[in-house]
Amino acid sequence: MKIADYTLFEVSIPTRRKHTWATSTVDVGQGYVILKITTDDGIEGFGEATAMPEWGGDFGRYFGESAGTTRTVLQQNLFPAIQGMDPFDMDLIHRKMDLAIRGYNYAKAAVDIALYDIMGKAVDKPVYQLLGGRHRRAIPVAHSLGVVMDVDAAVEEAVLACQEGIRSIKMKGGLDLKRDLLLMRKLREALGPDVHILVDANQGYPSAKEAIKWGNLMNQYDLQYLEQPVEGLMQLRQVTQGLSCPVCADESCWTIADALDVVRTGAADYISIYTTKAGGLYNARTIARIAEYAGIRCNVNGSGEFGVGNAANLHMACCGRNIDLASVFPITHLEGIDQTKVAGRWYNDDIITRPFDYEDGCLIVPDGPGLGIQVDMEKIRKYSLA
Numbered sequence: 001m002k003i004a005d006y007t008l009f010e011v012s013i014p015t016r017r018k019h020t021w022a023t024s025t026v027d028v029g030q031g032y033v034i035l036k037i038t039t040d041d042g043i044e045g046f047g048e049a050t051a052m053p054e055w056g057g058d059f060g061r062y063f064g065e066s067a068g069t070t071r072t073v074l075q076q077n078l079f080p081a082i083q084g085m086d087p088f089d090m091d092l093i094h095r096k097m098d099l100a101i102r103g104y105n106y107a108k109a110a111v112d113i114a115l116y117d118i119m120g121k122a123v124d125k126p127v128y129q130l131l132g133g134r135h136r137r138a139i140p141v142a143h144s145l146g147v148v149m150d151v152d153a154a155v156e157e158a159v160l161a162c163q164e165g166i167r168s169i170k171m172k173g174g175l176d177l178k179r180d181l182l183l184m185r186k187l188r189e190a191l192g193p194d195v196h197i198l199v200d201a202n203q204g205y206p207s208a209k210e211a212i213k214w215g216n217l218m219n220q221y222d223l224q225y226l227e228q229p230v231e232g233l234m235q236l237r238q239v240t241q242g243l244s245c246p247v248c249a250d251e252s253c254w255t256i257a258d259a260l261d262v263v264r265t266g267a268a269d270y271i272s273i274y275t276t277k278a279g280g281l282y283n284a285r286t287i288a289r290i291a292e293y294a295g296i297r298c299n300v301n302g303s304g305e306f307g308v309g310n311a312a313n314l315h316m317a318c319c320g321r322n323i324d325l326a327s328v329f330p331i332t333h334l335e336g337i338d339q340t341k342v343a344g345r346w347y348n349d350d351i352i353t354r355p356f357d358y359e360d361g362c363l364i365v366p367d368g369p370g371l372g373i374q375v376d377m378e379k380i381r382k383y384s385l386a
């Protein structure tokens, strides 16, 4: 079996409400790249790059991609490097891609995901079995509240999400420390003691000491953990050492090398793994293993993936023993099939033919061959920009 050809689509799906965080202004889901790879024996695999130019790692060392950069890198660098290779030669393929162009992990992730889909279909097994097997079939979903939401509206949305089964609320913060503390208190009062509440500051706190001070104040109301309060491993370590609740690295941990640095410096208690930041499932799986042996808990997050990327994330989230924190996944909705009104509802439609099952606040990992999804080409055409 050889990698033969590919097609690119640039897709935008309307959102339920605008979702932004401390370092973003553009809404999610606008111009994500869907990649279809075909093999010489006719197997098709799909990948996704959640292209967002404003998203990036510490100090600009890593960066999001626009749909245009993802497209160019795939066309000019990645596909020419791997055409004709066997999809099962995954380590060789990653080496080829890394030699063809430095960085651009989102484009590489799209290739990696599509090839895992192909491998699974070729051997009639779900992707999670290619990643070592499924530790859990149900992945708890954290419902994410945007940073510009009015406090009372955010509390109301969190209450509705919990009525629909959610047990973890992620509050985006980092722009206004007093607002974060107020919202934390109001959420705890409204949701009671059994719901996990965490804060993701997206590097927004002005210094490590202020992150410690305000994090400890929020922890009066049982803060599950504080995600990426500041920028850079040294500051993050300072917060981890001084704060009374756990700290999670997100922007500070993209690659396998970053995961080693997090462990080496003791910078964080948890790691937020993305399939995209790591450059695909193959590398993300390695990050999870490094974390496992360092006693670091993980979840799998992303940037509001459509059905293809969401499937990859579900396969990733089920395959690690230590990937046991709730993950921020969109609960897939299709036009005419409403799984929830509010909970995890980023989009009102999607590009797959059937939504992932949602039960008791969890998404169920699909167990068909490959990613276990059918892509709806009509919907891709409907939502395509180019």
Ligand SMILES: [Mg+2]
Pocket (backbone or CB within 6 Å): 200, 202, 227, 228, 250, 251, 272
């Ligand atoms: Mg984050």
